[in-house]
Amino acid sequence: MKLKLDKALSLVALSVIGVLQGANAAPVYEIKNLDDIYSQTDGAELIGTLQGTRSGYGMAINGQGESLGVAKGKKYLSVSEDDDGVIDIEDGIAPEERIVLSINTPIKANNFTFTAQDNDPSSKNWLPVFDSVNGTTDPGLTDADVPETINSVDAYYYGINDSGLKVGSMTAPEQTETYTGNTAGQKFWYYRDFEERGFVKNADGTETAMVPPLTEYVKDDETPAVNVGGYSVAAKVNASGLVVGYVGTELSKNAKDRIDGCIESDTYPLDICVQTLQFPYNQYGNSYINYQVRGYVWQVNAEGAVTSEYELPLGLTPSSGSTYLYRAQGLGVNKQGTVVGRSHVYRRGNKDKLALDAAYWIKNEASGEYDEDSYNWVPMIDNRYQSIAYDINDNGILVGSYKQYLQGYERDKFFYFDTTNGTEDEGIVTPYDFSSSAGISDLSSKPKDINNKGQVVGYIETTHDKEKPRPKAGFLFDKETDDFRNLNQLLTCESKGFEKDKNGDWVRIKVVVPNGNSEEPLKYNRDLVIVEANSINEDGVIVGTVFVRKPQYKFDSDGNLVIENGEPVFEVDGNGDPLTSYLPRMVVLQVNGEEASDDWLKANNCVDNNEEPDDYERKGAASFAWLFALPLVWFRRRYSNK
Template sequence: MKLKFDRAISLVAAGVITALQTAHAAPVYEIQNIQDYDLNGTLESTINGYGMFVNQQDKMVGISKGKKKLEVDDETGSAIDIEEGIPPEQRVSYSINLPIIANNFTFDADGNGASGSWIPTFDSVFGTTHPKDTDADQPETINSINAYYYGINNNGVKIGSYTAPEQKTEFTGERNDNNQDQEYWYYREFEERGFLKTAEGTDIALVPPYTVYSKDDTDVVVGGVSVAAAINDNNLITGYATTDLAKSSASRIDSCIDGETYPVDVCVQNDQYPDSNSVRRIIYQTRAFVWQFDGTDVTPTELPLGLESTSDNVFTAQGLGVNSQGTVAGRSHVYRNDNKDKLAFDAAYWKKDAQGDYQYHWVKMTNDQLYSVANDINDNGILIGSYHRYIEGYPRDKFFYLDTNAEDPTFVTPNDFYNVMSDRSSRPRDINNKDQVVGDIEVTAEKELPRMKGAFLYDKASDEFNVIDDLLVCESKGYVKDDAGKWTRNQVEVVDGDGKTLYYDSEIRIVEANSINDDGTIVGTAFIRKPSYQYDEKGNLVIGENGKPLFALNANGQPVTAYLPRMVVLKPTTSGTACEVEETDNSGNGKYERKGAASFAWLLLLPLVWLRRRVQV
């Protein structure tokens, strides 16, 4: 995900968000991977890190995105120190005319890891290379496989998705001023495929049923799509896979077969890439699946669609969560109440009947809910998800839960802010077997403006809803006690390219909680504050006399700061108390005007890695 930090504004309003019910002995949390008021939360040579899932053994998986662009001093030829601020990202484009460069990398971390507690450690998938070992100037080192981890069970089996490696074929197109030196076209066999990685380190692909398009005597590898989204301790995996090509997409492949502009594989790749609106031009019929892994082989089972398909329309179903009984949570196209005028993409679950066959169950929605999704289900049969509807004239997503073991399962929308159901969008990500739910919620209330997001923790038993930032000890929010015993923002010291010493305030915000185990350990994403560098008109770093980059400064000569996402690990603590310092000035009294503005853009969006697991069709 690439966002331009093109606006620097104060975030004072971010502190005016919380009057939640914390009187029911809500747990107090500490960040575990904090280091000098910074987060060790991404792989070396990458910019962004995201925590995805944690199991009961305190082993977690995550994703790093955004390989740092290597900056070299033109005069000395030596690398430039870009660690203190926000470094530039290596640009990755979708083009059949350029080598394929990966920008997503898998890692794991362990509370008792050999290299240290909760240290992100690169974990290769199908031969991927560590981002620190790849160099754009040395093609043989370039990693072309994008890989994603989404889960790990208590047996140590990891699951996720990956892309095929780059292939190339001789360039035979017409020459022009832009391609005089082009030697090859670049393509790959598939764009996304689910996989599992055994505890011993063996990678096993989950090949979708549909990968080859056939016309007359010609077979074309289109690759298909599959994703492994969740796994239980019986090594049952759920996700989704493609079963056929959409009729409109078949026409595109026919044009590739009959066309003369590109080789067929290159033509197909060109259509597989998203267009300028990020829309895929080749689409598939997609169905929810489970795969049973027996330690050696994988047995796939297609789950029923939520409707009878008798047309060429494209219908989709996805498995997104699974409990120990094998019940699957997800979503499917469905005709609501069997009314063919009411097609919707709704939350669903699949449960085995007495004969051991999976049966589809619709999570009943009304016409007020435009669409919905179920993200997970625990061993108690409590399903969590969200629906999309208009509230006070604005489209919002709202978190719900549903007891699938009830005689007449009906979804419940919990209260959130001020013990009422607010108009703020909320989306759950995970539920443990103690009926604790984590996810994200909007924490500002502007009607006409984008809203900032924060992670939440909801306890079903007490019906208690908390923003996780309000459960942190002060040190985990970027505060330090001064000599008078008052909490103040930790001051970070950096040296500018002109040798001047500058300062900015530490700040950590938990913006996304993706997983919670039964011990209450939470992993997700936090934003940390970093100073921004200066760039010239060509987009190059401005280097000072001492060989270091110059920081962007505000009118007061202080660093302009912005936010970067980092993997975060949180554990309940009994040795501390929740920080009661309001967003005030450094003395702890009065309104806090931050020293140096902060980019608002990162707080408006959550990582796109969730689009792949929870949204992508």
């Protein structure tokens, strides 16, 4: 069910809709990498993230059963009391290394790329396999005594096509400059040539950097050019190798002023001074070098080489002499080359109504280029004050979300729009979600991907708490039937962590872990919750992120893992039960041929008190928040209006 713009339905009609909601049968899903998520026998095959990292996220999947992921958080490894060596703790919640970016210490990376495949001949199915970008080394093989194994490059995967062409973004590797300051014992300053650059990597492993149009700043004719690195991100690629993303085209006025200060100062060498501006200055990752940002398109051939490139037109013409930072991004593309994303625009030509809104760009068929007429606004009513488009299928159906105050709070709402015949009068379509019985609910929701069958995946909030963060769940929406489902309700009981007992009743599977301060092992309930679906292929295979329940380790006041009898010790509650929390892991969902009819739901009524996790912050998974806006996180880091 759905609402178009703000057209109201009567309460009677809405109550009928509520009854009809869920009447359509949806596919039943299995978690295909389930067994090894809870592997107890071989930590090296813990599926869901890379060895040596704390968190894993499924980002994209193509039609050939190839998926991409990002591993985040280099794990902190502890040394046992009897100095037997490093303990790589896999079966519980362990802290990650605290990464501090500074010109005075070596640069350590904290984000790594991996692939996972169905029917992989070289490893287990859907096992995350490290995939090097820009010379990165496997985080599981890092040795502090071997400098060449320590990563200084952060890398991210965002998209893959059926030919195996992968796209994402990366940093440059660390470089050093001889230290001339006053700190005793320091030999070098540390910097990188750039902090964000898009790339493509073909199936043969050839990498091509998406060099942005601006990489240097020139103050005047008498001053040498200053390397600022530039800014670019490759967000998605279609079947013909058309890559879409966004780039920095011009430095902001404040960024130029700050670089001028580096040129005029002798406190640091120039490259080092510029790097102090590039590193984040707050917990949100913002830096002091900001750009005008524009959507961008690169055409790439089979060898991964860029054959042509275009800047997508902005949704408005900036005023002469304006220093405001106007932005646009390309985030999705279909086989016809229609690009979707967002751009600043004056709504309906009114310069008093500047908004950052969802947009799409249609290629000129005659010229094959994106000319000044290629931009199209996705119409929004005024109380929806900001919007974004994430993806578009080959039928021209665009999916995105808008921001609106609902019941007094800012919320994001999923919408779709037909670019082939949608008009401003017809408007966007906001589907009813699974808890909406009297109009649009106040549950925030964002779509991430749509396939050609009209199946949409993303995430939605699951509670109506007003004053605290809300837990989230992955969703599956079928445009053809208006069926909106929480993916956790479409899972088989086995995929939720259940098994049948001798009486034929569903019960939680008990996970057994050794505990160092007890002869008896600890037991806790297996529990998995799909919190985000990021990509769906034409066969309905979904990749995303699952929260997996794990016990928490005990650490002493110095932050060292407590070891007793050669085993780590777990935190327990007053009853001696292990304290547990959730870890994010890459998850692969595949249909099993059944349908979630009423009869199936009754037979698979496996529900208990462990169904719903707490919000991310309370469960120690705040790092998951960065994923919600990928690949927009770096956009926010660099583009506050400074």
